[in-house]
Amino acid sequence: MPALPSPKTIEADLRVCAKGDSSLQTELLTADSAGISRAAEIIKAGGLVAMPTETVYGLAADALNPAAVAKIFKAKGRPQDNPLIVHISEFAEWESLTDSLPQNALLLAKCFWPGSLTVILKKSPRGPGIVSAGLDTVAVRLPAHPVARRLIAAAKTPLAAPSANLSGSPSPTKPEHVINDLSGSIEALIDGGDCAVGVESTVLDLTGEVPTLLRPGGVTAEELRETLGRLEISPAVLDRFSGFPPSPGMKYRHYAPKAALTVIHGSREQYISFLCQNAAPGIFALCYSDTLPFTPCPAVSLGDRGDPRQTASRLFTALRELDRAGAQTIYSEAVEPIGFGLAVANRLLRAAGFRRIIL
Ligand code: AMP
Ligand code: MG
Numbered sequence: 001m002p003a004l005p006s007p008k009t010i011e012a013d014l015r016v017c018a019k020g021d022s023s024l025q026t027e028l029l030t031a032d033s034a035g036i037s038r039a040a041e042i043i044k045a046g047g048l049v050a051m052p053t054e055t056v057y058g059l060a061a062d063a064l065n066p067a068a069v070a071k072i073f074k075a076k077g078r079p080q081d082n083p084l085i086v087h088i089s090e091f092a093e094w095e096s097l098t099d100s101l102p103q104n105a106l107l108l109a110k111c112f113w114p115g116s117l118t119v120i121l122k123k124s125p126r127g128p129g130i131v132s133a134g135l136d137t138v139a140v141r142l143p144a145h146p147v148a149r150r151l152i153a154a155a156k157t158p159l160a161a162p163s164a165n166l167s168g169s170p171s172p173t174k175p176e177h178v179i180n181d182l183s184g185s186i187e188a189l190i191d192g193g194d195c196a197v198g199v200e201s202t203v204l205d206l207t208g209e210v211p212t213l214l215r216p217g218g219v220t221a222e223e224l225r226e227t228l229g230r231l232e233i234s235p236a237v238l239d240r241f242s243g244f245p246p247s248p249g250m251k252y253r254h255y256a257p258k259a260a261l262t263v264i265h266g267s268r269e270q271y272i273s274f275l276c277q278n279a280a281p282g283i284f285a286l287c288y289s290d291t292l293p294f295t296p297c298p299a300v301s302l303g304d305r306g307d308p309r310q311t312a313s314r315l316f317t318a319l320r321e322l323d324r325a326g327a328q329t330i331y332s333e334a335v336e337p338i339g340f341g342l343a344v345a346n347r348l349l350r351a352a353g354f355r356r357i358i359l
Pocket of ligand 1: 082083085135138161163248
């Protein structure tokens with residue numbers, strides 16, 4: 001099996017890139033008071049700072065400064081019609097973003113904030129249109145990560161913060177992922193270590209008659225249904241989107257490694273014999289740790305079967321590792337879309353462009 005990059009190589013990359021390899025030098029900040037106040041200064045001056053959150057690293061700018069928000073789209077290469085999530089540090093900050101707080105939004109905030117739930121609400125006309133990509137709604141989240149919250153409070157403004165990666169590539173769950181994608185195009189990165197959850201927040205649309213799950217994440221569909229009573233799950237969560245997207249992000253290629261990824265549905269034995277029939281140079285497996293010893297080709301682990309939280313925290317790193325190891329084709333074991341597994345299955349299928357083989 002080709003050598004995967006050791007942590008040492010990654011650290012070396014971090015140092016080289018942090019020196020800056022383009023016109024803008026990305027400052028590497030510590031996750032302490034000094035780092036956070038420097039980051040707040042940059043945000044107030046209209047700059048971009050990658051910050052740790054409990055889900056993935058976010059690329060933050062002052063949500064009320066349209067020129068700063070425009071820089072996010074440019075740095076990420078994000079399509080202009082894909083709106084951003086606005087992050088707040090106190091409940092009261094909703095007021096600058098929306099004029100109508102439905103009852104169920106208050107209930108959800110009480111149950112799941114701070115945390116990895118984003119709610120979509122009717123937007124106040126006072127908020128800048130660019131954050132919402134011209135829609136009349138706004139996505140809001142109060143994150144749990146103390147560094148993110150301290151930064152929002154120190155900047156004294158809500159922060160627009162999509163994932164801090166190049167658009168389309170796997171989301172960043174480690175500081176070196178941000179450096180690899182954005183060094184030289186953003187002002188600073190706060191190094192907060194690894195993100196605990198590893199997949200992005202749950203996105204829940206509260207603007208229609210029935211609350212609708214647009215993106216599964218850290219807060220599960222089961223938890224939401226228990227709290228709200230009623231919940232619809234957008235069919236685009238587990239299938240290729242067709243028709244008009246309820247969330248613009250659904251129509252874009254996402255989380256994808258450079259290699260062609262296919263998700264293989266079947267028993268563990270069927271998966272192993274599929275690999276045996278298809279093993280060839282450039283073919284890699286992405287599989288649970290109990291399958292790993294039996295793969296006939298190089299393989300990267302999804303962690304323990306039946307532990308979707310562990311799989312989530314490894315998934316995006318695993319996809320980046322596979323690219324670095326030179327994978328051309330990746331065959332992944334499927335993840336059961338139950339509980340938190342729904343979020344992991346969604347990311348894996350989207351990374352595969354919904355390419356799957358049912359054995
Ligand atoms: P990211 O910030 O990269 O994690 O992506 C945020 C996701 O939330 C994308 O899929 C967006 O399309 C979606 N989103 C953000 N704001 C809205 C909104 N107002 N209406 C619908 N979807 C939204
Ligand atoms: Mg993203």
